Amino acid sequence: MDFAGERPYRSPTPGPERRMNQKATPHVVVAAATCRRPRMLSQLLESYETLRLPDDVQVTFLVIDNAPELPVKDVVDAWRKKTGLDARYVLEREPGIPFARNRGIDEALAYGADFLAYVDDDEVVDPEWLAAIVAHQRKEGSNLVGGPVRSLPPEDASALDRYVFGGIRRRYERKEEKNARRRRKGTDGGVTIITNNWLADLAWMKANDLRFDIGLRYSGGSDTALYHAAKRLGATSSWCPEALVYETVPKDRIGLGYQFRRARDQAATSFWRKAAAERRSLPVNIATAFGKALLGSILVLVSPLTLGRTLVDGVRLVGYGVGYTLAMAGRRSRHYEVLQGE
Numbered sequence: 001m002d003f004a005g006e007r008p009y010r011s012p013t014p015g016p017e018r019r020m021n022q023k024a025t026p027h028v029v030v031a032a033a034t035c036r037r038p039r040m041l042s043q044l045l046e047s048y049e050t051l052r053l054p055d056d057v058q059v060t061f062l063v064i065d066n067a068p069e070l071p072v073k074d075v076v077d078a079w080r081k082k083t084g085l086d087a088r089y090v091l092e093r094e095p096g097i098p099f100a101r102n103r104g105i106d107e108a109l110a111y112g113a114d115f116l117a118y119v120d121d122d123e124v125v126d127p128e129w130l131a132a133i134v135a136h137q138r139k140e141g142s143n144l145v146g147g148p149v150r151s152l153p154p155e156d157a158s159a160l161d162r163y164v165f166g167g168i169r170r171r172y173e174r175k176e177e178k179n180a181r182r183r184r185k186g187t188d189g190g191v192t193i194i195t196n197n198w199l200a201d202l203a204w205m206k207a208n209d210l211r212f213d214i215g216l217r218y219s220g221g222s223d224t225a226l227y228h229a230a231k232r233l234g235a236t237s238s239w240c241p242e243a244l245v246y247e248t249v250p251k252d253r254i255g256l257g258y259q260f261r262r263a264r265d266q267a268a269t270s271f272w273r274k275a276a277a278e279r280r281s282l283p284v285n286i287a288t289a290f291g292k293a294l295l296g297s298i299l300v301l302v303s304p305l306t307l308g309r310t311l312v313d314g315v316r317l318v319g320y321g322v323g324y325t326l327a328m329a330g331r332r333s334r335h336y337e338v339l340q341g342e
Contacts, residue, residue, distance in 0.1 A: 024056075026115065028134065028199075029108040031062040033092075033100035034121035038072045040248070045079045045087075047124035052131045059130070061087040062107055066100040068093050096217030101195060105211065108202055116202050118195035118223075119245055123149065126244040133199050136240035143204045143235040144227065146193035147243030148176040154251050161254045167312025168249060168259070180241045188239035195223040197245045208233050219333035221269035228273070256315050263316035265333035267323030272332055285328055293321025 030048070034041045041063065053059055063076045073089050080087040092103040101118070108116040117133065119125060126132075129147070137145050151172045153165045182188045204210075210230055216222040231237070252258060271285075280288070296317025303311035323333075 025058050026056075027058040027060065027111065027113040028115045028117060028130070029060045029062050029104070029111060029113045030117045030119070030130065031064060031104040031108065032119055032121045033064045033066060033097060033104065034072060035066040035100075036070050037121050038070075038075050040122045041072055042075055042079075043124055043248070044119070044121055045075070048085070049083055050127040051125060051129065052127055054131050054134050057134055059086065060108075060111060060113065061085060062104060063087070063089050064100045064103050064107070065089065065091045066095060066097070096214065097220070098212035098214045098216055098222040101212040101222065102214070105202070105205065109206060113202055116200050116205075118198040118200075120196045120247065122250070123196065123245045123247045126246070129197075129243050129245055133197075133240050133243035136238065136243065137199055137201075140238045141236070142238040143201045144193045144230060144237040145199040145240055145243075146191060146237070147197040147240045147245065148172075148179065149196050150176070150244060150246050152246050152248045154248060154254070157251065157254070161251060163308055164254050164256060164259075164312060165249060167308065167310075168254065170309070171312065171316075176241075179239050183239045183241055189237055191237070191239045192224055193227050193237050193239075196247070197243060198223070204235065205230075208235075216269070216273075219269045219272075220265065221273055221333075224269075225273050256312070259312055259315050260319035260322075263319030264323030264326070267320040268327040268331055268333040271324055271327035282328070285324065289321045289324040289328070291321070292317045292324070296321060 032041070032044060045061075045063075048061060063072065065072055068091060071091060073091070076087055076089040079085075088107070090103060090107055092100045104118065105116060115134075115137070117130070133145055133147055136142075149172065151165070151169045153162060153169075157165060179188065179191050182191055208230075210226060210233070212222040213225045213229075214222075216225060227237070253262075296314045296319075299310040299314030299317065301314075303309070303314060323331075
């Protein structure tokens with residue numbers, strides 16, 4: 001299935017309306033945290049202009065800037081002036097993604113909002129994204145709602161870049177297909193919901209004092225940790241296949257070296273996210289790490305025979321095996337100390 005460049009939309013099935021009808025005009029804050037990526041942020045804001053805004057929902061757009069040395073307030077102010085939309089800017093001086101995400105929660109609650117949506121600053125939204133995710137929440141009443149992210153290559157991608165990007169895109173497609181199947185089977189409550197395409201019930205979050213873990217300042221994974229914490233507290237969650245966003249993959253993320261490092265750091269974050277009592281035994285962890293590294297090496301070796309289809313998956317599996325091994329030795333990820341994109 002080739003999703004690149006396609007932006008189809010299917011209207012959600014009508015159903016009984018729940019949480020969003022608690023107020024005559026519920027208020028949704030659409031937020032994005034950003035750090036030193038003014039060009040990508042501008043593209044995201046431009047995509048907001050194409051959104052079909054639900055008539056019976058109040059929408060506020062919020063940008064949380066996490067780069068005091070290179071603020072993007074002028075970008076947001078210019079966009080607000082051009083569009084006339086309710087757009088707000090705040091500067092979060094404490095560095096780290098979870099601090100910025102928590103600031104978004106605080107701001108949305110201060111505005112009296114009912115729901116908080118997050119997308120990433122390196123994404124653009126489909127024109128029907130907001131209407132789809134709002135309609136889905138209205139039907140399901142879920143505390144957390146997520147949707148698919150589709151990948152787009154950088155505009156200046158070389159032939160080699162596109163070759164590697166093909167493997168990245170296939171990973172996105174497999175994940176989307178898997179989650180869509182789970183939705184059809186009614187098992188999408190187990191799909192991990194992260195903030196690259198995310199809607200949350202603020203009243204539920206406030207009642208449960210749910211926050212992003214500031215201990216994961218640079219490692220990444222604070223949204224995954226929040227999802228698992230929410231589920232332990234009894235949160236309901238669901239997957240909205242129609243709520244599409246698109247991530248432009250920067251050139252410096254396409255390289256195989258980055259794919260290795262990203263998988264290595266994700267493995268370390270996954271290891272440390274679990275409490276010691278929740279981790280598997282040391283022999284099982286060692287066997288898992290070795291098995292992933294071995295399988296990854298085989299996939300890399302056979303990639304010429306598969307016309308490169310197994311290359312990215314193989315590199316990432318090797319990275320995951322290495323990352324899990326290093327985590328058992330005490331290493332923690334600091335993946336987001338260095339950012340990609342502009």
